[in-house]
Amino acid sequence: xxxxxxxxxxxxxxxxxxxxxxxxxxxxxxxxxxxxxxxxxxxxxxxxxxxxxxxxxxxxxxxxxxxxxxxxxxxxxxxxxxxxxxxxxxxxxxxxxxxxxxxxxxxxxxxxxxxxxxxxxxxxxxxxxxxxxxxxxxxxxxxxxxxxxxxxxxxxxxxxxxxxxxxxxxxxxxxxxxxxxxxxxxxxxxxxxxxxxxxxxxxxxxxxxxxxxxxxxxxxxxxxxxxxxxxxxxxxx
Amino acid sequence: xxxxxxxxxxxxxxxxxxxxxxxxxxxxxxxxxxxxxxxxxxxxxxxxxxxxxxxxxxxxxxxxxxxxxxxxxxxxxxxxxxxxxxxxxxxxxxxxxxxxxxxxxxxxxxxxxxxxxxxxxxxxxxxxxxxxxxxxxxxxxxxxxxxxxxxxxxxxxxxxxxxxxxxxxxxxxxxxxxxxxxxxxxxxxxxxxxxxxxxxxxxxxxxxxxxxxxxxxxxxxxxxxxxxxxxxxxxxx
DNA sequence: CCCTGTGAACCACTTCACAGCC
DNA sequence: GGCTGTGAAGTGGTTCACAGGG
Numbered sequence: 400x401x402x403x404x405x406x407x408x409x410x411x412x413x414x415x416x417x418x419x420x421x422x423x424x425x426x427x428x429x430x431x432x433x434x435x436x437x438x439x440x441x442x443x444x445x446x447x448x449x450x451x452x453x454x455x456x457x458x459x460x461x462x463x464x465x466x467x468x469x470x471x472x473x474x475x476x477x478x479x480x481x482x483x484x485x486x487x488x489x490x491x492x493x494x495x496x497x498x499x500x501x502x503x504x505x506x507x508x509x510x511x512x513x514x515x516x517x518x519x520x521x522x523x524x525x526x527x528x529x530x531x532x533x534x535x536x537x538x539x540x541x542x543x544x545x546x547x548x549x550x551x552x553x554x555x556x557x558x559x560x561x562x563x564x565x566x567x568x569x570x571x572x573x574x575x576x577x578x579x580x581x582x583x584x585x586x587x588x589x590x591x592x593x594x595x596x597x598x599x600x601x602x603x604x605x606x607x608x609x610x611x612x613x614x615x616x617x618x619x620x621x622x623x624x625x626x627x628x629x630x631x632x633x634x635x636x
Numbered sequence: 637x638x639x640x641x642x643x644x645x646x647x648x649x650x651x652x653x654x655x656x657x658x659x660x661x662x663x664x665x666x667x668x669x670x671x672x673x674x675x676x677x678x679x680x681x682x683x684x685x686x687x688x689x690x691x692x693x694x695x696x697x698x699x700x701x702x703x704x705x706x707x708x709x710x711x712x713x714x715x716x717x718x719x720x721x722x723x724x725x726x727x728x729x730x731x732x733x734x735x736x737x738x739x740x741x742x743x744x745x746x747x748x749x750x751x752x753x754x755x756x757x758x759x760x761x762x763x764x765x766x767x768x769x770x771x772x773x774x775x776x777x778x779x780x781x782x783x784x785x786x787x788x789x790x791x792x793x794x795x796x797x798x799x800x801x802x803x804x805x806x807x808x809x810x811x812x813x814x815x816x817x818x819x820x821x822x823x824x825x826x827x828x829x830x831x832x833x834x835x836x837x838x839x840x841x842x843x844x845x846x847x848x849x850x851x852x853x854x855x856x857x858x859x860x861x862x863x864x865x866x867x868x869x870x871x872x873x
Numbered sequence: 874c875c876c877t878g879t880g881a882a883c884c885a886c887t888t889c890a891c892a893g894c895c
Numbered sequence: 896g897g898c899t900g901t902g903a904a905g906t907g908g909t910t911c912a913c914a915g916g917g
Contacts, residue, residue, distance in 0.1 A: 707895035
Protein backbone atom coordinates (compact mmCIF):
# COMPACT_ATOMS: atom_id res chain seq x y z
CA UNK A 400 0.00 0.00 0.00
CA UNK A 401 1.51 3.28 -0.97
CA UNK A 402 1.61 5.91 1.73
CA UNK A 403 0.22 3.41 4.17
CA UNK A 404 0.30 5.70 7.12
CA UNK A 405 -1.54 8.49 5.55
CA UNK A 406 -4.78 9.01 7.33
CA UNK A 407 -4.11 7.02 10.42
CA UNK A 408 -1.75 9.22 12.31
CA UNK A 409 -3.26 11.48 14.86
CA UNK A 410 -6.42 9.52 15.20
CA UNK A 411 -9.10 11.97 16.17
CA UNK A 412 -11.76 13.61 14.11
CA UNK A 413 -10.01 15.97 11.86
CA UNK A 414 -11.46 18.77 9.87
CA UNK A 415 -11.76 17.89 6.17
CA UNK A 416 -8.97 19.31 4.08
CA UNK A 417 -11.33 21.24 1.76
CA UNK A 418 -12.73 23.01 4.80
CA UNK A 419 -9.27 24.02 5.97
CA UNK A 420 -8.48 25.25 2.47
CA UNK A 421 -11.50 27.57 2.50
CA UNK A 422 -10.80 29.11 5.86
CA UNK A 423 -8.20 31.64 4.67
CA UNK A 424 -10.76 32.98 2.22
CA UNK A 425 -13.27 33.50 4.97
CA UNK A 426 -10.63 35.19 7.07
CA UNK A 427 -9.67 37.63 4.40
CA UNK A 428 -13.27 38.58 3.72
CA UNK A 429 -13.92 38.97 7.42
CA UNK A 430 -10.91 41.23 7.84
CA UNK A 431 -12.12 43.39 4.99
CA UNK A 432 -15.60 43.62 6.43
CA UNK A 433 -14.28 44.40 9.88
CA UNK A 434 -11.97 47.04 8.46
CA UNK A 435 -14.94 48.57 6.69
CA UNK A 436 -16.72 48.85 10.02
CA UNK A 437 -19.35 46.20 9.38
CA UNK A 438 -20.20 44.49 12.63
CA UNK A 439 -22.16 41.48 11.49
CA UNK A 440 -22.42 39.34 8.38
CA UNK A 441 -24.96 36.80 7.32
CA UNK A 442 -23.79 33.49 5.96
CA UNK A 443 -25.31 34.54 2.68
CA UNK A 444 -23.23 37.67 2.38
CA UNK A 445 -19.98 36.19 3.54
CA UNK A 446 -20.44 33.20 1.27
CA UNK A 447 -21.08 35.49 -1.66
CA UNK A 448 -17.81 37.27 -1.08
CA UNK A 449 -15.97 33.98 -1.06
CA UNK A 450 -17.78 32.42 -4.00
CA UNK A 451 -19.12 29.52 -2.05
CA UNK A 452 -22.63 28.44 -1.15
CA UNK A 453 -24.09 29.67 2.12
CA UNK A 454 -24.82 26.13 3.25
CA UNK A 455 -21.24 25.07 2.92
CA UNK A 456 -20.07 28.17 4.70
CA UNK A 457 -22.33 27.46 7.65
CA UNK A 458 -21.16 23.88 7.76
CA UNK A 459 -17.53 24.93 7.57
CA UNK A 460 -17.98 27.33 10.44
CA UNK A 461 -19.57 24.56 12.47
CA UNK A 462 -16.07 23.13 12.80
CA UNK A 463 -15.05 26.22 14.72
CA UNK A 464 -15.48 26.80 18.37
CA UNK A 465 -17.82 29.63 17.66
CA UNK A 466 -21.51 30.35 17.25
CA UNK A 467 -23.35 32.96 15.27
CA UNK A 468 -26.59 34.58 16.31
CA UNK A 469 -29.75 33.25 14.79
CA UNK A 470 -31.72 35.93 13.11
CA UNK A 471 -28.68 38.18 13.04
CA UNK A 472 -25.55 36.64 11.61
CA UNK A 473 -21.94 36.46 12.69
CA UNK A 474 -19.93 39.06 14.50
CA UNK A 475 -17.21 39.90 12.00
CA UNK A 476 -14.47 40.54 14.49
CA UNK A 477 -15.28 37.61 16.74
CA UNK A 478 -15.59 35.21 13.84
CA UNK A 479 -12.31 36.47 12.45
CA UNK A 480 -10.69 35.74 15.76
CA UNK A 481 -12.13 32.25 15.77
CA UNK A 482 -10.91 31.53 12.26
CA UNK A 483 -7.47 32.88 13.16
CA UNK A 484 -7.29 30.59 16.10
CA UNK A 485 -8.36 27.68 13.96
CA UNK A 486 -5.52 28.43 11.58
CA UNK A 487 -3.07 28.66 14.41
CA UNK A 488 -2.62 32.37 13.81
CA UNK A 489 -3.67 33.60 17.21
CA UNK A 490 0.03 33.87 17.85
CA UNK A 491 2.71 35.09 15.46
CA UNK A 492 4.33 32.29 13.51
CA UNK A 493 7.96 32.53 12.59
CA UNK A 494 8.88 31.63 9.07
CA UNK A 495 11.99 31.68 6.92
CA UNK A 496 12.74 31.48 3.24
CA UNK A 497 15.35 29.31 1.60
CA UNK A 498 16.64 30.99 -1.53
CA UNK A 499 17.35 34.68 -1.95
CA UNK A 500 16.98 34.69 -5.71
CA UNK A 501 14.30 36.52 -7.60
CA UNK A 502 11.52 34.31 -6.39
CA UNK A 503 12.69 34.24 -2.80
CA UNK A 504 13.10 38.00 -2.80
CA UNK A 505 9.69 38.56 -4.32
CA UNK A 506 8.12 36.40 -1.66
CA UNK A 507 10.08 38.12 1.08
CA UNK A 508 8.81 41.48 -0.02
CA UNK A 509 5.29 40.23 -0.44
CA UNK A 510 3.23 41.98 2.14
CA UNK A 511 1.27 38.90 3.04
CA UNK A 512 4.30 37.33 4.58
CA UNK A 513 4.55 40.07 7.08
CA UNK A 514 0.96 41.16 7.62
CA UNK A 515 -0.93 37.94 7.87
CA UNK A 516 0.22 36.67 11.19
CA UNK A 517 3.72 35.71 10.16
CA UNK A 518 7.12 37.04 10.95
CA UNK A 519 9.90 36.56 8.46
CA UNK A 520 12.93 35.75 10.54
CA UNK A 521 15.62 34.96 8.04
CA UNK A 522 16.40 34.20 4.43
CA UNK A 523 18.94 31.52 3.65
CA UNK A 524 21.16 31.24 0.63
CA UNK A 525 24.50 29.83 -0.42
CA UNK A 526 25.78 32.65 -2.63
CA UNK A 527 28.43 34.58 -0.66
CA UNK A 528 27.53 37.83 -2.39
CA UNK A 529 24.02 37.93 -0.99
CA UNK A 530 24.84 36.65 2.46
CA UNK A 531 24.93 39.59 4.80
CA UNK A 532 22.44 41.64 2.87
CA UNK A 533 18.84 42.20 3.86
CA UNK A 534 15.82 40.95 1.97
CA UNK A 535 12.30 41.84 2.94
CA UNK A 536 13.56 43.15 6.23
CA UNK A 537 15.25 39.88 7.12
CA UNK A 538 18.96 39.06 7.13
CA UNK A 539 20.33 36.72 4.52
CA UNK A 540 22.28 33.98 6.22
CA UNK A 541 24.38 31.14 4.90
CA UNK A 542 22.28 28.04 4.63
CA UNK A 543 24.52 26.22 7.07
CA UNK A 544 23.06 28.37 9.81
CA UNK A 545 19.56 27.09 9.22
CA UNK A 546 19.60 24.61 12.11
CA UNK A 547 21.00 27.10 14.58
CA UNK A 548 18.74 29.92 13.49
CA UNK A 549 15.70 27.67 13.46
CA UNK A 550 16.31 26.52 16.98
CA UNK A 551 17.18 29.99 18.20
CA UNK A 552 14.33 31.88 16.62
CA UNK A 553 11.72 29.17 16.78
CA UNK A 554 11.10 28.98 13.07
CA UNK A 555 8.21 26.66 12.35
CA UNK A 556 7.76 27.00 8.61
CA UNK A 557 10.09 27.31 5.68
CA UNK A 558 9.35 28.53 2.21
CA UNK A 559 11.53 26.69 -0.29
CA UNK A 560 12.46 28.97 -3.17
CA UNK A 561 15.64 27.32 -4.37
CA UNK A 562 16.39 25.61 -7.68
CA UNK A 563 14.88 22.18 -8.08
CA UNK A 564 18.08 20.20 -7.53
CA UNK A 565 18.59 21.77 -4.12
CA UNK A 566 15.03 21.41 -2.87
CA UNK A 567 15.27 17.95 -1.34
CA UNK A 568 18.51 18.80 0.43
CA UNK A 569 17.03 21.96 1.86
CA UNK A 570 13.93 20.10 2.94
CA UNK A 571 15.97 17.54 4.79
CA UNK A 572 18.01 20.21 6.51
CA UNK A 573 14.80 21.92 7.53
CA UNK A 574 13.33 18.74 8.92
CA UNK A 575 16.54 18.05 10.80
CA UNK A 576 16.27 21.55 12.22
CA UNK A 577 12.85 20.77 13.62
CA UNK A 578 10.77 22.67 11.09
CA UNK A 579 7.41 20.99 10.57
CA UNK A 580 5.87 22.99 7.74
CA UNK A 581 7.25 23.41 4.25
CA UNK A 582 5.90 25.45 1.39
CA UNK A 583 7.73 24.18 -1.65
CA UNK A 584 7.97 26.37 -4.72
CA UNK A 585 10.61 24.29 -6.43
CA UNK A 586 9.32 22.26 -9.35
CA UNK A 587 10.21 19.01 -7.67
CA UNK A 588 8.45 16.78 -5.24
CA UNK A 589 10.15 16.62 -1.87
CA UNK A 590 9.69 13.72 0.46
CA UNK A 591 9.62 14.20 4.20
CA UNK A 592 9.09 12.01 7.21
CA UNK A 593 5.70 11.70 8.78
CA UNK A 594 4.71 14.58 10.94
CA UNK A 595 6.07 17.20 8.57
CA UNK A 596 3.67 18.97 6.30
CA UNK A 597 4.52 19.94 2.77
CA UNK A 598 2.45 22.00 0.43
CA UNK A 599 3.72 21.91 -3.08
CA UNK A 600 3.08 24.86 -5.26
CA UNK A 601 3.92 24.45 -8.89
CA UNK A 602 3.55 27.13 -11.51
CA UNK A 603 3.99 24.68 -14.35
CA UNK A 604 1.19 22.48 -13.05
CA UNK A 605 -1.11 25.42 -12.59
CA UNK A 606 -0.48 26.62 -16.11
CA UNK A 607 -1.05 23.18 -17.49
CA UNK A 608 -4.31 22.75 -15.70
CA UNK A 609 -5.38 26.13 -16.95
CA UNK A 610 -4.31 25.10 -20.41
CA UNK A 611 -6.69 22.18 -20.26
CA UNK A 612 -9.60 24.39 -19.39
CA UNK A 613 -8.81 26.96 -22.01
CA UNK A 614 -8.20 24.42 -24.74
CA UNK A 615 -10.77 24.31 -27.49
CA UNK A 616 -12.72 21.13 -27.79
CA UNK A 617 -10.66 18.60 -29.65
CA UNK A 618 -12.39 15.31 -30.17
CA UNK A 619 -9.71 12.68 -30.44
CA UNK A 620 -9.19 12.62 -34.10
CA UNK A 621 -7.11 10.97 -36.74
CA UNK A 622 -4.15 13.12 -35.87
CA UNK A 623 -3.39 10.66 -33.13
CA UNK A 624 0.27 9.86 -32.96
CA UNK A 625 0.20 6.45 -31.41
CA UNK A 626 -0.69 3.70 -33.78
CA UNK A 627 0.68 0.88 -31.80
CA UNK A 628 -2.30 0.17 -29.69
CA UNK A 629 -4.61 -1.83 -31.82
CA UNK A 630 -7.67 -1.26 -29.76
CA UNK A 631 -8.95 2.27 -30.20
CA UNK A 632 -10.86 2.31 -26.99
CA UNK A 633 -13.88 4.51 -27.05
CA UNK A 634 -14.35 6.45 -23.90
CA UNK A 635 -17.70 6.58 -22.28
CA UNK A 636 -18.26 10.29 -22.41
CA UNK B 637 -9.67 29.28 -3.89
CA UNK B 638 -9.26 26.71 -6.53
CA UNK B 639 -11.14 26.55 -9.71
CA UNK B 640 -13.94 24.11 -9.66
CA UNK B 641 -15.94 25.60 -12.45
CA UNK B 642 -15.36 23.98 -15.71
CA UNK B 643 -18.20 23.59 -18.14
CA UNK B 644 -16.21 25.08 -20.93
CA UNK B 645 -18.23 26.49 -23.71
CA UNK B 646 -18.47 23.37 -25.80
CA UNK B 647 -19.48 21.17 -22.92
CA UNK B 648 -16.27 19.25 -23.31
CA UNK B 649 -14.80 18.47 -19.98
CA UNK B 650 -16.80 16.03 -18.02
CA UNK B 651 -13.53 14.93 -16.55
CA UNK B 652 -13.58 15.52 -12.80
CA UNK B 653 -11.51 18.46 -11.65
CA UNK B 654 -9.35 16.35 -9.33
CA UNK B 655 -8.38 14.21 -12.29
CA UNK B 656 -7.36 17.24 -14.32
CA UNK B 657 -5.35 18.51 -11.39
CA UNK B 658 -3.34 15.30 -11.21
CA UNK B 659 -2.50 15.15 -14.90
CA UNK B 660 0.42 17.58 -14.77
CA UNK B 661 2.04 15.39 -12.16
CA UNK B 662 1.76 12.37 -14.38
CA UNK B 663 3.16 14.33 -17.26
CA UNK B 664 6.20 15.47 -15.38
CA UNK B 665 6.96 11.97 -14.15
CA UNK B 666 6.50 10.59 -17.63
CA UNK B 667 8.84 13.17 -19.10
CA UNK B 668 11.47 12.28 -16.54
CA UNK B 669 11.10 8.58 -17.25
CA UNK B 670 11.24 9.11 -20.98
CA UNK B 671 14.30 11.31 -20.62
CA UNK B 672 15.91 8.56 -18.59
CA UNK B 673 15.31 6.18 -21.44
CA UNK B 674 12.68 4.05 -19.78
CA UNK B 675 10.23 2.82 -22.38
CA UNK B 676 7.39 1.50 -20.29
CA UNK B 677 5.98 2.10 -16.84
CA UNK B 678 3.54 0.15 -14.78
CA UNK B 679 0.69 1.93 -13.07
CA UNK B 680 2.28 0.93 -9.82
CA UNK B 681 5.58 2.62 -10.58
CA UNK B 682 4.13 5.76 -12.09
CA UNK B 683 1.67 6.10 -9.26
CA UNK B 684 4.46 5.77 -6.75
CA UNK B 685 6.33 8.63 -8.34
CA UNK B 686 3.28 10.82 -8.10
CA UNK B 687 2.24 9.82 -4.60
CA UNK B 688 -1.13 8.48 -5.63
CA UNK B 689 -2.63 5.03 -5.58
CA UNK B 690 -2.23 2.84 -8.63
CA UNK B 691 -5.98 2.33 -8.91
CA UNK B 692 -6.65 6.01 -9.13
CA UNK B 693 -3.92 6.43 -11.66
CA UNK B 694 -5.41 3.77 -13.90
CA UNK B 695 -8.83 5.31 -13.59
CA UNK B 696 -7.47 8.78 -14.33
CA UNK B 697 -5.79 7.50 -17.45
CA UNK B 698 -9.05 5.92 -18.54
CA UNK B 699 -10.22 9.44 -19.30
CA UNK B 700 -7.55 9.68 -21.96
CA UNK B 701 -7.79 8.45 -25.47
CA UNK B 702 -5.07 5.97 -24.83
CA UNK B 703 -4.55 2.39 -23.79
CA UNK B 704 -1.73 0.63 -22.03
CA UNK B 705 -0.70 -2.94 -22.61
CA UNK B 706 -1.87 -5.56 -20.21
CA UNK B 707 0.95 -7.41 -18.68
CA UNK B 708 3.40 -4.73 -19.72
CA UNK B 709 2.43 -1.22 -18.73
CA UNK B 710 2.29 2.11 -20.51
CA UNK B 711 4.59 3.39 -23.18
CA UNK B 712 6.15 6.41 -21.52
CA UNK B 713 6.47 8.55 -24.61
CA UNK B 714 3.08 7.71 -26.04
CA UNK B 715 1.33 8.24 -22.72
CA UNK B 716 3.11 11.54 -22.32
CA UNK B 717 1.81 12.58 -25.69
CA UNK B 718 -1.70 11.59 -24.72
CA UNK B 719 -1.53 13.54 -21.47
CA UNK B 720 -0.16 16.55 -23.31
CA UNK B 721 -3.01 16.46 -25.72
CA UNK B 722 -5.47 16.16 -22.87
CA UNK B 723 -3.98 19.28 -21.33
CA UNK B 724 -4.19 21.13 -24.60
CA UNK B 725 -0.41 21.20 -24.84
CA UNK B 726 -0.05 19.38 -28.10
CA UNK B 727 0.36 22.82 -29.57
CA UNK B 728 2.29 25.71 -28.09
CA UNK B 729 0.12 28.00 -26.02
CA UNK B 730 0.87 31.68 -25.99
CA UNK B 731 0.87 33.38 -22.63
CA UNK B 732 1.64 36.81 -21.27
CA UNK B 733 2.33 38.26 -17.88
CA UNK B 734 0.82 41.41 -16.45
CA UNK B 735 3.24 43.08 -14.10
CA UNK B 736 6.99 43.35 -14.59
CA UNK B 737 7.79 43.74 -10.92
CA UNK B 738 9.77 41.30 -8.88
CA UNK B 739 7.12 38.64 -8.97
CA UNK B 740 6.36 39.06 -12.64
CA UNK B 741 10.03 38.97 -13.50
CA UNK B 742 10.64 35.89 -11.40
CA UNK B 743 7.80 34.12 -13.16
CA UNK B 744 9.02 35.25 -16.56
CA UNK B 745 12.44 33.80 -15.88
CA UNK B 746 11.02 30.64 -14.45
CA UNK B 747 11.94 27.91 -16.83
CA UNK B 748 8.60 26.21 -16.63
CA UNK B 749 6.98 29.08 -18.44
CA UNK B 750 9.12 28.47 -21.45
CA UNK B 751 9.79 24.76 -21.40
CA UNK B 752 6.45 23.26 -20.61
CA UNK B 753 4.57 23.90 -23.80
CA UNK B 754 4.13 27.62 -23.38
CA UNK B 755 5.54 30.60 -25.13
CA UNK B 756 5.88 33.85 -23.26
CA UNK B 757 4.85 36.49 -25.74
CA UNK B 758 4.88 39.70 -23.78
CA UNK B 759 5.03 41.25 -20.36
CA UNK B 760 2.81 44.21 -19.63
CA UNK B 761 3.39 47.01 -17.19
CA UNK B 762 2.55 50.63 -16.61
CA UNK B 763 5.87 51.93 -15.37
CA UNK B 764 7.54 53.89 -18.18
CA UNK B 765 11.00 52.94 -17.00
CA UNK B 766 10.49 49.23 -17.59
CA UNK B 767 8.54 49.51 -20.81
CA UNK B 768 10.89 48.77 -23.65
CA UNK B 769 13.10 46.47 -21.66
CA UNK B 770 13.12 42.70 -21.94
CA UNK B 771 12.07 40.29 -19.22
CA UNK B 772 12.44 36.57 -19.56
CA UNK B 773 13.06 37.00 -23.24
CA UNK B 774 9.83 38.87 -23.83
CA UNK B 775 9.36 42.58 -24.46
CA UNK B 776 7.78 44.73 -21.80
CA UNK B 777 4.89 46.64 -23.31
CA UNK B 778 2.60 49.31 -21.94
CA UNK B 779 -0.52 47.74 -20.61
CA UNK B 780 -2.65 49.66 -23.06
CA UNK B 781 -1.30 47.42 -25.78
CA UNK B 782 -2.71 44.32 -24.18
CA UNK B 783 -5.74 44.08 -26.46
CA UNK B 784 -3.77 44.67 -29.63
CA UNK B 785 -0.97 42.29 -28.67
CA UNK B 786 -3.40 39.65 -27.52
CA UNK B 787 -5.25 39.70 -30.80
CA UNK B 788 -2.09 39.85 -32.83
CA UNK B 789 -0.12 37.15 -31.08
CA UNK B 790 -3.01 34.93 -30.13
CA UNK B 791 -2.43 35.10 -26.41
CA UNK B 792 -4.77 32.71 -24.63
CA UNK B 793 -3.64 32.97 -21.04
CA UNK B 794 -2.48 35.75 -18.80
CA UNK B 795 -0.58 35.55 -15.56
CA UNK B 796 -1.62 38.38 -13.30
CA UNK B 797 1.30 39.57 -11.19
CA UNK B 798 0.24 43.12 -10.44
CA UNK B 799 -0.61 44.73 -7.08
CA UNK B 800 -3.99 43.76 -5.70
CA UNK B 801 -5.76 47.03 -6.50
CA UNK B 802 -4.97 46.64 -10.19
CA UNK B 803 -5.87 42.99 -10.53
CA UNK B 804 -9.55 43.36 -11.36
CA UNK B 805 -8.87 46.06 -13.92
CA UNK B 806 -6.23 43.94 -15.60
CA UNK B 807 -8.54 40.95 -15.57
CA UNK B 808 -11.27 42.92 -17.28
CA UNK B 809 -8.90 44.19 -19.90
CA UNK B 810 -7.73 40.65 -20.53
CA UNK B 811 -11.25 39.36 -20.89
CA UNK B 812 -12.07 42.18 -23.25
CA UNK B 813 -9.01 41.21 -25.24
CA UNK B 814 -10.38 37.72 -25.66
CA UNK B 815 -8.14 35.95 -23.17
CA UNK B 816 -9.93 32.99 -21.61
CA UNK B 817 -7.49 31.79 -18.99
CA UNK B 818 -6.18 33.77 -16.03
CA UNK B 819 -3.68 32.75 -13.40
CA UNK B 820 -4.06 35.28 -10.65
CA UNK B 821 -1.24 35.83 -8.22
CA UNK B 822 -2.65 39.02 -6.77
CA UNK B 823 -4.08 38.62 -3.28
CA UNK B 824 -7.53 39.56 -4.44
CA UNK B 825 -10.39 37.65 -5.91
CA UNK B 826 -11.15 38.67 -9.46
CA UNK B 827 -14.52 38.13 -11.01
CA UNK B 828 -14.89 37.26 -14.64
CA UNK B 829 -17.74 36.44 -16.97
CA UNK B 830 -18.68 32.85 -17.62
CA UNK B 831 -16.46 31.07 -20.07
CA UNK B 832 -13.29 32.55 -18.65
CA UNK B 833 -11.28 30.42 -16.29
CA UNK B 834 -9.44 31.83 -13.33
CA UNK B 835 -7.10 30.00 -11.05
CA UNK B 836 -6.27 31.95 -7.96
CA UNK B 837 -2.94 31.41 -6.34
CA UNK B 838 -2.47 33.02 -3.00
CA UNK B 839 0.66 32.84 -0.95
CA UNK B 840 -1.10 34.14 2.13
CA UNK B 841 -3.74 31.44 1.92
CA UNK B 842 -1.16 28.75 1.41
CA UNK B 843 0.80 29.90 4.41
CA UNK B 844 -2.30 30.06 6.51
CA UNK B 845 -3.37 26.58 5.61
CA UNK B 846 0.10 25.36 6.41
CA UNK B 847 -0.07 27.23 9.68
CA UNK B 848 -3.15 25.26 10.60
CA UNK B 849 -1.44 21.97 9.98
CA UNK B 850 1.67 22.94 11.86
CA UNK B 851 -0.17 24.40 14.80
CA UNK B 852 0.21 22.54 18.05
CA UNK B 853 -2.84 20.88 19.49
CA UNK B 854 -5.29 23.33 20.92
CA UNK B 855 -7.04 22.93 24.22
CA UNK B 856 -10.56 23.94 23.30
CA UNK B 857 -11.99 23.05 19.96
CA UNK B 858 -11.04 20.49 17.48
CA UNK B 859 -7.47 19.64 16.90
CA UNK B 860 -6.77 18.34 13.50
CA UNK B 861 -3.47 17.09 12.40
CA UNK B 862 -4.37 15.70 9.08
CA UNK B 863 -1.45 14.33 7.25
CA UNK B 864 -3.17 13.34 4.11
CA UNK B 865 -1.46 14.45 1.01
CA UNK B 866 -4.82 15.53 -0.12
CA UNK B 867 -4.36 17.41 -3.30
CA UNK B 868 -0.76 17.48 -4.30
CA UNK B 869 -1.30 20.07 -6.93
CA UNK B 870 -3.93 22.55 -6.41
CA UNK B 871 -2.57 25.95 -5.73
CA UNK B 872 0.53 27.34 -7.13
CA UNK B 873 2.82 30.14 -6.80
C1' DC C 874 -40.21 36.51 10.26
C1' DC C 875 -34.87 36.22 9.83
C1' DC C 876 -30.87 33.55 9.94
C1' DT C 877 -28.19 29.88 12.04
C1' DG C 878 -27.13 25.03 12.76
C1' DT C 879 -27.63 20.31 11.32
C1' DG C 880 -29.84 15.62 10.21
C1' DA C 881 -30.54 13.40 6.02
C1' DA C 882 -30.34 12.89 1.10
C1' DC C 883 -27.40 13.41 -2.58
C1' DC C 884 -23.65 13.09 -5.38
C1' DA C 885 -18.79 12.42 -6.83
C1' DC C 886 -14.52 10.78 -6.27
C1' DT C 887 -11.96 6.86 -4.48
C1' DT C 888 -10.91 2.13 -3.60
C1' DC C 889 -11.61 -2.66 -4.15
C1' DA C 890 -11.38 -6.62 -6.59
C1' DC C 891 -11.40 -9.25 -10.43
C1' DA C 892 -12.23 -10.22 -15.35
C1' DG C 893 -9.63 -9.85 -19.49
C1' DC C 894 -5.54 -9.66 -22.22
C1' DC C 895 -0.57 -10.08 -22.65
C1' DG D 896 2.67 -14.96 -14.30
C1' DG D 897 1.99 -9.79 -14.76
C1' DC D 898 -0.67 -5.70 -15.42
C1' DT D 899 -4.44 -3.08 -17.32
C1' DG D 900 -9.24 -1.62 -17.35
C1' DT D 901 -13.57 -1.29 -15.01
C1' DG D 902 -18.07 -2.70 -12.64
C1' DA D 903 -19.32 -2.44 -8.00
C1' DA D 904 -18.83 -1.05 -3.43
C1' DG D 905 -17.26 2.38 -0.26
C1' DT D 906 -16.34 6.97 1.51
C1' DG D 907 -16.69 11.61 2.33
C1' DG D 908 -17.81 16.22 1.09
C1' DT D 909 -21.79 18.92 -0.59
C1' DT D 910 -26.52 20.37 -0.82
C1' DC D 911 -31.15 20.35 0.79
C1' DA D 912 -34.47 21.64 3.76
C1' DC D 913 -36.22 22.42 8.00
C1' DA D 914 -36.10 22.59 12.99
C1' DG D 915 -34.96 25.97 16.42
C1' DG D 916 -33.55 30.19 18.62
C1' DG D 917 -33.69 35.46 18.54
